[in-house]
Amino acid sequence: MTAYWLVKENPSTFSIDDLEEHGSTPWYGVRNYEARNNMQAMSEGDRVLYYHSSASPPGVAGIARVVKEAYPDETQFDEGSPYHDPDADREDPTWYRVDIGYEETFPRLVPLSEIKADERLSEMTLVNRSRLSVQPVEEDAFEIITRMAKG
DNA sequence: GCCAACGTTGGC
């Protein structure tokens, strides 16, 4: 069964236009346990809201898809990487990534302010736990936001 | 650029 997620990225680092251009990308560098656990729970084909954080305005820019399920994030072993983790063990990696593929760019960005203002979305993790960068989304919320983008 | 929120680290 398809599940729904939301991932955040600063668009000056990797926007949805960059994702469209590349087709897909490894989602590396996540160093938060809960976010990692969420990635490990993803299945190929799951749908993902692509959120632009630290943008003006911040909001959901489009839809992506899980194209490869969780596998070890090599950057944890790379001493030259900002994501290097000196405690990481090759036999039992700490950090994982998934691959995310481009699906569509919304005709307009759905700003965080509108999501916060909509009572139906008041339970969203995005609204209540602003710092979690990979989070599950209810199917209803996914549909509501998709409709807001096209409505 | 500021600063509140909050996850993580580390001393005890």
Place this chain on the structure above:
DNA sequence: GCCAACGTTGGC
């Protein structure tokens, strides 16, 4: 195991 200090995220 508690909790203060610290660092980072991310909205504004």
